[in-house]
Amino acid sequence: MTQNISLGLDIGVSSVGFSILDYKAGEIIELGADLFKASDAEKNQTRRVQRGGRRLGRRKQNRRIDAVKLFKDYGLINDSIFGGFEITKENYYLPFNHNQNPYELRVKGQKSKLTKEELSFALYNLVKRRGISYTLDDEAEQEQDSSYSKSLEINKNSLEKKSVAEIQLARLNENHKVRGQVNSNDDTLLNVFPNSAFLQEAKSIIQTQRQFYPNILTADFEEKYCNILTRKREYFEGPGSDKSRTDYGIYKTDGRTLNNLFEELIGHDQINPKELRAPNNSYTAQLFNLLNDLNNLTITTYEDGKISSADKQEIITTLKNATGNVQMLATIKKVAHCTDSDIRGYRTDPLNDKPDISSLASYRKVKKEFAKEGIDVDQWPTEFFDQLCFILTLNTEDGEIRKRIETGLAPKYKFLNKRIVQTIIDLKDSFKTSSKNKWHRFSLKTMNQLIPDMLQRPVEQMTLLSELGLIKNDHKKFKDNSYLPYKEIAEGIFNPVVAKSVRESLKIVNYFIKKYGTLDYIVVEMPRDKNEEEQKKFIQNLQKENAKVKDMAITTFSQSLSNPLDLESTLAKSGSGKLLTKIRLWYEQDGKCLYSGKTITANDLLQNPNMFEIDHIIPQSVSYDDSLANKTLCYAGMNQAKSQRTPYEFLITKDTKGAQTWEQYKAMVKANRTFSNKSNKAKKANLLFKDSLNSIETRKRFIARNLVDTRYASRVVLNNLQEFFSEKETGTKVSVVRGKFTSTLRKKWHLNKTRETFHHHAVDASIIATTPFLKIWNRGGSIFAKKIAENTIDIQTGEILNNTKFNELALSLPFKNFTDQFENIESKIKFSHQVDKKMNRRLSDDTIRSVRTTQIDGETKSFDYMTWKTKDIYTTEGFKNFKEIYDKNPNKFLMKQIDPSSFSKLEKIMSNYPAFEELLDQSSKVKRVDVSPFELYRREHGDIKKDSKKNKGPVIRRLKYYDKKVGTKIDITPSSAKNKKAILISLKPWRTDVFFNNDTHEYEIMGIKYSDLSNVKGTLGIKKQRYQAIKNKENISNNSEFKFSLYENNRIKVLNTETNESVEMLFLSRIKENQTLYVELKMIDSDKPHDTTLPIYGKVKEGGRIQKRLIPKKYNNVCRLWKVNTDIVGNTFYIEKEGDIPKNILV
Structure with missing residues (x-):
């Protein structure tokens, strides 16, 4: 087997790019992209809402039926x-x-x-x-x-x-x-x-x-009736019953009956599996977190470097008695008699880089709010506070909260009176935590086991759990798995978008483990926590905002020049990218050098560019950040003097001639409006950064922020991969890198990115695969973390280098002529597309359409027409809607047929009133504005009403009209309906079966929709009788031979046997049922077609839909057709016939 393998994975919300690199030869062996539909939580919510609506409807109906049965029985x-x-x-x-x-x-x-x-x-x-x-x-x-x-x-x-x-x-x-x-x-x-x-x-x-x-x-009747009237399923029971079990409620299909549905949704403590996880806002959880953070600290003023038990107790008491804002570092310094530099080992907030130490914040907020109402929370038992937090975290509705308190807590705690209960409900928001995680990883029982020791000794949770024998280090999670259990690993990721992407990526890892045996390196780039549409919108908004700022910068700069034409001539020259960056930074900084405070004139910047340099605010060798958020424009002398220091370290020394003081610099940064924008929060944090770059913890934080991905989903993937390969003793090294770093490499290596096709996923994966071999790691650093926890990382850091040296080592090519491989790489990139064979999908859209049978104008027979309504005819938009239909054919309006006198009233108003009115604008000029004639009439005479004897007919507002003739549909007309029909349209296609007629030597196809499927004794499929009916409708010959079935995103190959010309496309669905062989196709390498001419199919317009005959008429008898199956990495398998009969036919 081939060795020396590095696997790069570029995981997106709907794609996984992969690349296999032979790192000894510096050669890309194979690469491609796996493409699939992104999981969409909004669609899940839609299904849940609809399912909940159906259940609610059934329960209402059952309640009425039970009442009628009661009436009959008595x-x-x-x-x-x-x-x-x-x-x-x-x-x-x-x-x-x-x-x-x-x-x-x-x-x-x-x-x-x-x-x-x-x-x-x-x-x-x-x-x-x-x-x-x-x-x-x-x-x-x-x-x-x-x-x-x-x-x-x-x-x-x-x-x-x-x-x-x-x-x-x-x-x-x-x-x-x-x-x-x-x-x-x-x-x-x-x-x-x-x-x-x-x-x-x-x-x-x-x-x-x-x-x-x-x-x-009777009394018995009254009791039973009142029970029917008031009964309501408890929210924590979920659907189902003892007789009709489902895993979505408390009545499980395996026979278990839970007390509360949320037992499984909350999750159980891994240490005490029978115990539920505790709410994060409980006092016990807050105390536990505080003690764990304090025990993790190292403070040099203590002999052993650890806070004493007495001082921990003093900090707890101080926090509980605090009435205002709490600064934890200040509190600790006061108790420990130390300075900032004496304290190490704390987390930092990734958004503002400030210390993040637990401080009983939720408890203090509750205490403060209740004190205003004269209630002392300190007098509440800890057990009561914890149980109350459980209720408030589970429930959001005031009625349910009241019920749970009165039934669950009031009997046990006699101090709970109506006033306190009402105050709890009124102030329930004060119990909310700022964290997204509502539940702690441990139960109250586990934390209460640990807290006494954590208070007495400087021991953190994991060490103590091991000491107490509550966790076993010899457990091998993957001992029964030869390959990665991708389903189980992805279950640990709660975001469905990311979880699906991770499942697909781990399948690819398994494929390459099978193929190559050992993978030496695996480097992964994870997706953002957004769905596909959110991701597209985010990128579009980002590009739009960037373009806007660029334009404003150039306009402002040009206006500041003595001769604006100089800028045009300079930008026309090649290599103007650096100048544009300088102009943008100049604009953001209001034309000033932040280090010296001096003005940078536009003329100087254009005519004497060497006077100014772009400085990395935090040295790149520490920050790994080459974005604009880490750049500033300054005088060259200031940049040289600053060297590899932060602005704080540079300006606090006061030894550089011409530099501002730190206080002057800080005031200038804070006064800058651009830096105060939300989008520039990171830049402002960099400019005001004060921690020492010599601190290993500081440098690790920058690695966690800009190089190694420490988000929750990334930690799940990394830790599981590391554990799997550690158990298998393969020596595989795994890292999860941030997209920001690989994006920098792509730019430095001049590999331009286009999102018009899917090739970029594979190219990005190739870049990712090379990251372990950058020369920078020879200077002591690494991208392979030993351990990653929330906001903390255990990783080796390297030297602090100047930008020239850093660029040479970190951003230069790891292999000679490596980028030459990308010149004609497109033909080598393989694609696999997820084929949608699922049967229980949506049948149609949700809109119920009314149908009436009628003849319009010269039609010789009656047809079924769908009816629709216009918009409000008094609005401008509604009138235009009405007029458009009227101009085409006024006979389409039902009112014209059924109530012609009322309709003639509308026609008369249209002829007497204009469709505009003249108004004065702000400059007192007359402006003609569109308006509905019906609105002008209403202003004078009131609403238009249908003709009646006393003019008390209903108001005419929206008019029904005959819309389109009915095509394929689902008839949902109630059995009691007369003279009307109700239907669903927009039926969704499921699959297309392909046949070959040996008599005519032509292909034939038939489309099957989801609405054609049936459920027979728990088995989904299409009944034989229904299948035959569709076959007859599509004029499939009885002698035609079945070839294969095509589902959405199946690949096909068409070959012209005379010219040997061929094309491969993605099949979407059968369309235009009244026309033979029409299908919709898609390009394999892009979502939208390019403006091109395809073999066999001819011209395709850019961005349009590809709707063609499966075999064009002129090639009817000279083309052969294959179905092309692919595996997870895009290897192709050509099939001309996949079976004698179609699958999923129910007898």
Whole structure:
């Protein structure tokens, strides 16, 4: 097997570029890109919402059915109505006269006798719409909308005097509307009432009617009815039941029944697996984090370098008693009697590079807020605070929080009164932590085991766990795996976008392990934590913002020159890139040198460029940062004097003639508006950076920020790969690098990047594969970390070098003539595309279209037409929509056919009123503005109404019209519907089967949609009868031979046997069903086609869709067709026939 292998992986949100490098020869052996659809969390959310809606609908229906069954069992309704059949979703509504006014019956039923039919309908109406499960106070607090809260307050006050039915009936009589928003006397009234009010009303009706129907409305009936009216599945149960189990709820398919669904969502402690992880805002978790951070510190003023137990206790007491902002370093310095330079071993915030030491912040915030209400949180037991935080972290709705506190905590803690409970709910936001992680890695039990020792001794958590025998170091995670278990590893990554990319990349690693046996180096570049659209938008916005700043810089610079034409002539020369960078930095710095404070004139910068230099604010050999965020424009003398120091180290010495003091420099930086922008936060941090570059910890932090990727997902990948290869004793070295560094290498090596094709993924992977062999690592540094934790890294650092030496070692080619290999690399790059064979995907879009059968104009027979509505005709846009349809064919409007007199009223208004109005603009000039003629009419006469005797017809606002003839569809018309149909359109294609007719020597195809599939006894597929029907519709000959099936992103090859000309494309789907052989294709190496001429298929327009006949007509009898399968790395396998019969046909 070939040795000396370095594997580079460029992982994106929808791609993995890979490259195999023989590092002894400096030769790229193979490279390519695996392309797939990015996982999209928003689509998952859409599915969840729709699934939740279906469940909610089923539960509403089941509640109504159960109520009707109860009425039947107790004789409230007549059993004969159902004709002896069981009560089901098809017939449960039959006993009720829906023309009755249920609100009148519910009001009457609380005071006087109802018939059994009226009583059953009144009680049924209560079950049908039973209100919200929380109090109106809790619901109002959840909503930020003041008008919504005001409407709920109106309802709450009304309920003190009236029942829900009385309020609803009064609104119906006064406003002719109950549901939705009702506008009355400048108030917005909402039909939102608590379930408890409906329950109270139901009990009142039953109590009143019991004197008339004592044998029916028994206590047992009342109990069962009230249970149906109020029952609600607890949020922590999830879907399913004991009889219908699902792994998405507490009733697991393996027979287990959990107490709380969140037991699995929260996760369990690895040390005590039966215990749930603790909330991060609990006092115990905060104390544990504080002690762990303190024990990690090394402070030189202590004999052993560690904080004593007494001083730790003093720090805890100080923090608990603090009333204002806390600076942890200041607190520690005061207790330990030391200076900043004496303290080492703390984390830093990656955003601002400031010390990040736990400080009981959440506890202090809660204590401060509750003190304002006269409540001393210090008096609460720690166990209570921890349990309360668990409830507040799990629940967001005030009603649920109240319920959990009153049922779970109030019985155990007698000091909990109504006032404290309400205060907790009012101040629940004070318990929130700034961290994204709501749950600690350990349980309360584990932390309580460790805290006493951590308080007494200077020992950090992992060491203590080992001492107590709670973790075993000899456990081998991958002992049963010959290859990387990519599914299990990716489960540790919670971002679905990144998790999918990691799974695909680990499959590629496994492939190369099988092929080459041993991989000496693996270097990975991870994707950003964004989905595909977010990533594209981020890049577009970044490019747009950069272009904007560049243009402003050049414009400002040009205007500052004595002769602006000088700039044009200078930029016209080659090699002007460095000048453009200087101009941009000049613009950002308001034309000043930050080190000296002196002005840099535009004329000097253009005519005497050697007077000025671009300085790396933090030396590159420390920061590994060549971005604009680490560059400044300064006088050459200042740059030479600063040398390999930070601005702080340079200016604090006060020994350089002409330099500012540190305080003057700092004031200038802070006053600069450009540096205050959010996008320049990193630059400002670099300019004001004060830590010593001689500190190993400081240099490690720069490596973590700009070279080695320490994000959570990156740590998961790195640590698992390192552990796997360590167990297998292969000696493989693994690193996860940041894209910023490889981007710098690409620029320095003049490998221009274009995103128009997919080739750049493989090229980037090749650059990544070379990073272990840069000459800089010969000076003591490394990209291979021994260990990476959150914001900390254990890695070897190198020398501090000047920029010339750094560029020579770090940015020069690692192999002689290495970039020559990229000149004609495109033909060597292999592509694999994820083929979508999944059967349970979306059938169509969500819009339900109404269908009517009619004849329009000269049609000789009736057709099914979809109906649609115009936009609001009083708006300008709505009128244009109406006019566009009217001008094409006014007979398309249903109103013209059904109510011609009302339609003629609209036509008359259009002829009498213009479609514009003349207004005065700000300069008092007359300006013609588009307007709807219907709006002009409304201003004079009010809304346009349909013709009626007393002119009280409904307002005409949106008009229905016949849109398009119905094509392929899913008919969802209810069985009870008459003269109307409801359909779903935009049916999604699943696969296309390809046949060859040996009689005509032509290919034939038939398209199958997801809506054609069925589920027969748990097996998905297409029924044989349905398959044959499609086959007949597509005119597939019975004698035609099945060749293969094509799914989305299958590759095909077409060969002209006469000219030997061939082309390979990606197949998308069968299109234009009324036309033979039409399909949509895609280029293999790009998402959008280039403006080119393809073999066999001819011209293709840039950016357009490629819609062609699978075999063009002129080549009908001279072309051969192959399906091309690929493996994960793009190796091709050509198939002319894959079986005698198609798959997934159900008998």
